[in-house]
Amino acid sequence: MRVGVIGAGYWGPNIVRNLHEAPGAEAVAVADLSKDRLDVISKRFPAVRVTTNYRELIDDPSIDAICIVTPVGTHRKLAEEAFAAGKHVFVEKPLAATVSDAEAIVRAGDRAGKTLMVGHTFVYNPAVVAVKEILESDGIGRVHYIDSQRVNLGLEDVVFLQIGFPSGAIAHAHLSWLAPSKLRTMIVIGSQKMVVYDDVQGVEKVKIYDQGVDKLESDELRRSYRAGDIHSPRVPMTEALQVEMRHFIECVRDGTKPRSDGEAGLTVVRVLELAMRSLRSGGARVAYRLDPVRA
Numbered sequence: 001m002r003v004g005v006i007g008a009g010y011w012g013p014n015i016v017r018n019l020h021e022a023p024g025a026e027a028v029a030v031a032d033l034s035k036d037r038l039d040v041i042s043k044r045f046p047a048v049r050v051t052t053n054y055r056e057l058i059d060d061p062s063i064d065a066i067c068i069v070t071p072v073g074t075h076r077k078l079a080e081e082a083f084a085a086g087k088h089v090f091v092e093k094p095l096a097a098t099v100s101d102a103e104a105i106v107r108a109g110d111r112a113g114k115t116l117m118v119g120h121t122f123v124y125n126p127a128v129v130a131v132k133e134i135l136e137s138d139g140i141g142r143v144h145y146i147d148s149q150r151v152n153l154g155l156e157d158v159v160f161l162q163i164g165f166p167s168g169a170i171a172h173a174h175l176s177w178l179a180p181s182k183l184r185t186m187i188v189i190g191s192q193k194m195v196v197y198d199d200v201q202g203v204e205k206v207k208i209y210d211q212g213v214d215k216l217e218s219d220e221l222r223r224s225y226r227a228g229d230i231h232s233p234r235v236p237m238t239e240a241l242q243v244e245m246r247h248f249i250e251c252v253r254d255g256t257k258p259r260s261d262g263e264a265g266l267t268v269v270r271v272l273e274l275a276m277r278s279l280r281s282g283g284a285r286v287a288y289r290l291d292p293v294r295a
């Protein structure tokens, strides 16, 4: 698979490197408006063609897929042009800045009948995959709540986001640029056990705590606390972006749906848009309703 990459800023070179390392694909050309950024690419990957005009990639019939790694406001235009030229498209997260732009990209992909994948790297992080498998195997019982911290990164200066789910579970996310150190943790509290995922740890990123509260049948108000073993499953050390690029290549080759497809990317943009609406109205609750993309 011959891939063209548009955008060689902070993240673009990581995409180019991972395409080189993945079997079955090669990054053949890179476009960026900045000559300086293209020089960085030429130095690291001398065989890759570079250009300041992204249309050279989109118009090149020998290129099968385009990776869009530019600022979010440019994603819709670039993705629509790439689909119109019959390319498969990988778009960096978030899919778009607005729900209407994200829907337009999903529709353009459907019309073209080509693969659309969104670069939600977290979904391909082996530790996150391990946590998901634990939850899906009913390893911790019913999920009561999720608490996550991603500080040293964020939308606004500081956000405390709370999301409620139909099951009654709630999720809380603390996001901020302003923090003394990098914290990337997620705690999932289940009725039987608790899982802690700490991305900053080099080893033992995931720990399962056999801890919980058992209600006593005889007296609703009395509870017994259970504190059992702590178990840390082995998590592969593979770079999440390498897993992600291999998945994109396989989905294009086999015509299968990516785990982070356009619909998944659109759902994230919907949640972000609602979070912004809540933020602008002083933290008011906003309702989320999942609408299918209208053709």
Ligand SMILES: NC(=O)c1ccc[n+]([C@@H]2O[C@H](COP(=O)([O-])OP(=O)(O)OC[C@H]3O[C@@H](n4cnc5c(N)ncnc54)[C@H](O)[C@@H]3O)[C@@H](O)[C@H]2O)c1
Binding pocket: 006, 007, 008, 009, 010, 011, 012, 031, 032, 033, 034, 037, 052, 054, 068, 069, 070, 071, 072, 074, 092, 093, 094, 119, 120, 121
């Ligand atoms: N998956 C991840 O973990 C992850 C991490 C960082 C960034 N990102 C995403 O990657 C995307 C890019 O982020 P970044 O931090 O690299 O931004 P950046 O500003 O560092 O780089 C963007 C590059 O795109 C180029 N560009 C803009 N318009 C262009 C055009 N029309 N043609 C060619 N080049 C163009 C700019 O010159 C710039 O070099 C964003 O969507 C961001 O959210 C994802």
